[in-house]
Amino acid sequence: MGETDADMVGMTGRVTGTVGPGLVGEVIVRIRGGAEHFLAHPAPGEGLLTVGTLVTVVEHLPPRTVYVMAAYPAG
Template structure:
């Protein structure tokens, strides 16, 4: 899961549990995960491209904005 990319589908920010859709190549599609910011900072609005920094089973990820 670490390094996979996706998009924010529910605002993620400090004190907020958001939602992201992450592209999972092994399953040939995208899946929804609960998301937290990996580093404190500005909230990420819906549609922001992200990268997974940490994964905690079963469906929680820590994310950062994708660069580029």
């Protein structure tokens, strides 16, 4: 049996289209034996996430939307 929607929370991905306040970006996440693209919004309080940033999924809205935050704090 494959992953459920809840299983996406906590997964890591990489930004492929800039994510930020007021922007709908894109991330790629390794899931279900492959890699899939999802529309991405920043988690509340998260700033701009540029292409290449490693992110963590904090919420999944089926079928193809996620909220993400930087996996490693800037600094």
